[in-house]
Amino acid sequence: xxxxDRQTTFRFRQFEVSNSRAGMKVGTDAVLLAAWAxxxxxxxxxxxxxxxxxxxxxxxxxLMAQRFPGARITAAEISAEACTEAAANFAASPWNNRIxxxxxxxxxxxxxxxxxxxxxxxxSNPPFFVNGAGAPDPDRSLSRMAGxxxxxxxxxxxxxxxxxxxxxxxxxxxxxxxxxxIRFRAAMHRLTxxxxxxxxxxxxxxxxxxxxxxxRQPEPGERCDTLYDRxxxxxxxxxxxPEYRRLVEPYxxxxx
Numbered sequence: 740x741x742x743x744d745r746q747t748t749f750r751f752r753q754f755e756v757s758n759s760r761a762g763m764k765v766g767t768d769a770v771l772l773a774a775w776a777x778x779x780x781x782x783x784x785x786x787x788x789x790x791x792x793x794x795x796x797x798x799x800x801x802l803m804a805q806r807f808p809g810a811r812i813t814a815a816e817i818s819a820e821a822c823t824e825a826a827a828n829f830a831a832s833p834w835n836n837r838i839x840x841x842x843x844x845x846x847x848x849x850x851x852x853x854x855x856x857x858x859x860x861x862x863s864n865p866p867f868f869v870n871g872a873g874a875p876d877p878d879r880s881l882s883r884m885a886g887x888x889x890x891x892x893x894x895x896x897x898x899x900x901x902x903x904x905x906x907x908x909x910x911x912x913x914x915x916x917x918x919x920x921i922r923f924r925a926a927m928h929r930l931t932x933x934x935x936x937x938x939x940x941x942x943x944x945x946x947x948x949x950x951x952x953x954x955r956q957p958e959p960g961e962r963c964d965t966l967y968d969r970x971x972x973x974x975x976x977x978x979x980x981p982e983y984r985r986l987v988e989p990y991x992x993x994x995x
Contacts, residue, residue, distance in 0.1 A: 749798075751990050753805050754832045756796050757824050765798050767972070768910050768948065769864045771938065773802035774986045775950050776862055776908035779934050779966055784904040786810050786859035792845040793817070793863055793888045797825035797838075802990060803862065804834035810859075812838045815845040817888075845888055849896040858900040863909045865890055890917070891924045894953065898928035906933070907953040913937065913946040921951065929956045934966040941973045942980075 747759040758765050777786070787810055791800040794814035803812050814829070816822050822842040829838045841848050845863075848854070865888045890911045897907040907930075911917050922932060933954045937946035946969070957963040972983045979994050988994055 750992055751801075752992055753990075754801050754828075754834075756798050756801065756828050758796055759824070765796055769795070769798050770802065770987060770990060771948075771970075771972075772862065772864055772908065772910045772950060773799045773806070774990060775936065775970075776952065777860065777906060778986070779952065784859065786906075788858050788902070789813070789860045789862065790815065790858050790900070791862055792849075792893060793865060794825050794840070795821050795864075797828045797840075799862055799864060800825075800838050801828065801832055801834070803860070804832070804837055805990070810837065813841055813848075814838060815841040815843065815848045817842075817844045846892065846896065849900060855899050856902055858897075859902050859905050861893070861897045861900055861905070861907045863888065863893055865893060865909060865911075867912050890921055890951075894921060894924045894930065895928060897953065898930055901955060903955070905954070907951070909951050909953075910938075911949050911951065913949050918949060925953055930954065931956045931963055932965050933963060934968070936967075937969045939969065939971045941977075942971055942975045 747757070749756045749758045749765040756765055786807055789803050789807065789810050789812045791803065791812060791814045794800050794816045797814055800812045800814040803810060814825060816825055819842070822840060826840050829835050829840060832838070890909060893907060893909055897905075901907065911921065925932060930953050932951065934952035936950040938948040938950060939946050950970075954963070970982060970986070971980050974980055984994050
């Protein structure tokens with residue numbers, strides 16, 4: 740779900756994002772995930788260490804910096820073009836001293852000796868596509884194709900990276916096979932789905948995306964029931980729904 744206007748510079752309330760070099764442009768998925776993550780009543784632990792896996796233009800990392808003033812954010816990105824753009828966006832932001840860009844494959848960064856048990860929030864808008872030719876532009880194709888940054892890989896890597904109270908927040912397509920695979924992989928690694936939100940683009944339409952919040956399995960005697968809910972982006976008339984507006988209004992200049 741991309742922004743329809745495809746601006747070369749995307750202006751938010753507190754920062755701007757250059758949007759011309761990275762393969763994947765600023766879109767609804769990334770902003771929605773960043774605005775939604777850790778908004779449920781159960782996730783009361785404010786993150787101090789945040790990792791944005793596959794940062795692209797850096798929009799999720801920047802939104803995390805705006806939302807969590809006490810956090811330090813690491814943004815990992817494999818694409819050289821995207822790294823160049825993200826670095827400029829971070830440098831121009833009010834939070835350049837709290838965001839670190841790591842220009843390498845996230846799977847390599849995840850195996851760094853300092854990573855295990857240190858991350859309070861691992862967040863990612865990962866590639867969705869595992870088959871086919873991908874996009875014609877090589878950089879865009881790299882950013883869209885699932886590999887070491889697939890949802891299943893993120894679940895596996897988060898099992899080692901997350902702190903005691905850490906969360907993995909990510910977005911996926913809504914196919915049942917995808918959802919079943921994520922749940923199964925989480926259970927294999929002693930993780931549990933804390934919240935699962937179905938995202939529909941309009942009233943009466945089937946879900947297009949799933950927003951995942953995953954944590955370590957609860958300790959004995961601790962309850963962790965999955966919160967299931969649904970978010971609809973537009974009314975039947977094509978206007979933003981009140982719940983979508985409330986979620987993203989702190990970040991967009993104009994909610995369209």
